[in-house]
Amino acid sequence: MMVESATETIRTTGSNQNGVSSLSSQSDGGGREGGSNGDANGEISPVDLLHLQQQQALQAARQFLLQQATGLSSPSSNEVKQSPVQVPVSMAMMTPQMITPQQMQQILSPPQLQALLQQQQALMLQQLGSKQLAFQQQLIQMQQLQQQHLLTLQRQGLVNLQPSQGPVAIQSLQQAAMCPTDLQQLWKDVAGVQSTEEAMKHEGLDLSTNSSNSTSFTAAKVSPQIPPHPLANGQHALHTPKRDSAPHEEHTGTHPLYGHGECKWPGCEALCDDMGQFIKHLNNEHALDDRSTAQCRVQMQVVQQLEIQLAKESERLQAMMTHLHMRPSEPKPFNQPVNGPGSPSLRDSDVYPEGLPHPPTSAATPITPLRQGPSVISSSSLHSVGPIRRRNSEKYCTPIASELAQNCEFYKNADVRPPFTYASLIRHAILEAPDHQLTLNEIYNWFTRMFAYFRRNTATWKNAVRHNLSLHKCFVRVENVKGAVWTVDEVEYQKRRPPKMTGSPTLVKNMISGLGFGSLNANYQAALAESSLSLLNSPTLVSNSSAASLNMPHVGHDDVSSTVEQVNSNGSCSPGLSPQQYGHQIHVKEEPAELEEDSRPVSLMATITPTLERDMEEDLPTEELE
DNA sequence: GGCCTTGTAAACAACG
C-alpha cells in the first residue's frame, strides 16, 4: 500500500524523536533541547540528502516567488512594513516561506513538505480571490519546482518517493500520521529552531501582519493584544489534539492554553504560577510573530492530519470488521470526514462507538474501554465518563512501555485516562526508576508528571494507588534508611498474568466467535484500539509491522512493560531486582490456582497488532538508557 | 449466578 512509502519517509521524523519519546526523558517542562535533529551519527542518509536538496529547492522557489510576489498586494494589504520584502500574510501563513527552508526541513519531512505545499495551494485556491490567480500560479510554480526537484532526485535514486506521488503527496502525508510525540517534537523543533534562529530573522519575510482574509489565520490571531477568550476560540479552531474538551480545565484557569501551572502552547510548557503570569508569558513569548504563526500553522496541519488519520483508521476498522464478518453497522461515520465543518474535530468519541458494531445482543456491552484507549483520537470527552471499572489495557493489550514511550507527551498533556490499571502503572513507575524503587510520593509524582489525567482528583487516585500497593503482593514495601520505598516483585507480578499462548488459533477462534454476534468482546475492542493506536502513533512501525512481529513467542502478554524487565535481564542493571529474578519472571508459573484465573486471551494482541512487538523492541532500549 | 479483577470509597492506625 501507499502507506508503506509514506510511513517510510515519515519515519525520519519519528526517529528524530527517539530521544524524546523515551520515557526517561521527562524533562518536565524544563529545558527542551530543541532542534537536536537526531542525526547524531554523522552519516548522511538519502533522506538527509533529500532534505538538503529540498532546502535548496525551496529556497530557489522562494526567491523566485519573492521576486514576483513583491509586486502583488495582499488582499487585505495588511503588511507590516518591517521587512524589506513584504509578503501577503495569507501567503506567509500558508506557505513554507514563513519559516526558513532550514526550519521547514527540520520540522517537516520531505513528503510533508510537499504535501504542505499542495495543501497550502489548495487553501489558497479557496481563500484567495480571483485577484490572486497570478499569485496562485506562482505558488504552483513553486510547488512544481519542488516536485521537479524531487523527481530529479528520485531519478537519481536519492529519493524513494514515487514519481506519481506529487498529486497524492497529501495522501501520503495523511497516511503517515504523526503520533503525539511526533507532534510534540514538531513543536519543539519549531520552537527550538525559531529561538535559535531568531536573530537570523526571516530572511526578509515578515509575517507579523494580520490578515482578515485568511480563515485559517484566525488561529494565528493568538496575539498578545487579544484577551483570553478569542484565544480560546483560536485554540478550538485549531482542534488541538491534546487539548480536548475544556470543561475540566476550569480549576486550572480559564485559558485553554494554560493549565496545571504551565503554558500549554505547543512545545512550550513554561511554568506560570498564575493566570496573570501566564498572560504575561503568552504576550511575551507567543506574540504574533513568525514563530507563533509557524506553530499555528503546524498545529493546523497536525489537526488536519489527525482528522484524516482518524478517517483512515476508521475505514480500516470498517474493513477489518467487514472482513471478520461483523456487521458493519453504519458505515456512515467511517466514510465521512470525521470533522464536520465547525464541529470540534476530534469527535471520535462519537465516531468510534458508532464505528464499532453497536452491541446488538447486549446493550450493556461497554464500548468505553475502547474510547478510553490510548489513542489520540479518543482524547475527547473521556474524563467525564465517570468511574472506569475496566482498563482496556491490562488484560488485552497495550504495552505500557511502548504505549507510554510513544504517547508520553500525549498523556502528559491530554486529560485522558491512561488505559492501564493502577497496578500496571505503579509497576511501570517503579521499574522506570533508576533503582527500581520509589517512595509513595515519588509514585504520586510520576503519575502526575506522566499523566495530565492524574492531576485531578488526587484524593481518589492516590487512594487507589495506595490501595493497589497494599493489595497486590507484587508490590513490596522496603524499609529504607530514609523511609520506605516500594519495589516490584516481578515474580509475583507475573504470577498474576502469566504469559499465555501467542496468537494461538484458539484465540483467533475466540475472537471470531466473539465477533460472530456482533457483541464485541473487550479483547477485540482493545485489539482494535490498540491496532489503531499503534498505527496511528507509530507510523514508523507500520511499514515493518507485517514483516516483523510474530517472532516473539512469549510476549503474548498484556502488559508488555514486562518486556522491559526482559531487556533488563539481558542488559541487567536493576538494583531493585536481581537479573535472575527478571530472568525468571516471564515464565515463572507457580500457584496454578492463580494461573488458572488467567484465561485472558492477551495474546490476541500479538495476533492483531504485531506492531507492538517491534514497538517494544524499539523502545525498550531507550528505557534502559535512562 | 458465582467468581475474579479492578476501581472507588472509606475507616482506621501509625507516624512525623
Added chain:
DNA sequence: CCGTTGTTTACAAGGC
C-alpha cells in the same frame, strides 16, 4: 491536630 502513609474492608461494575 494534621497530613501522610499504609492497611483493610466494602461495594460496584464488568468479564469470564
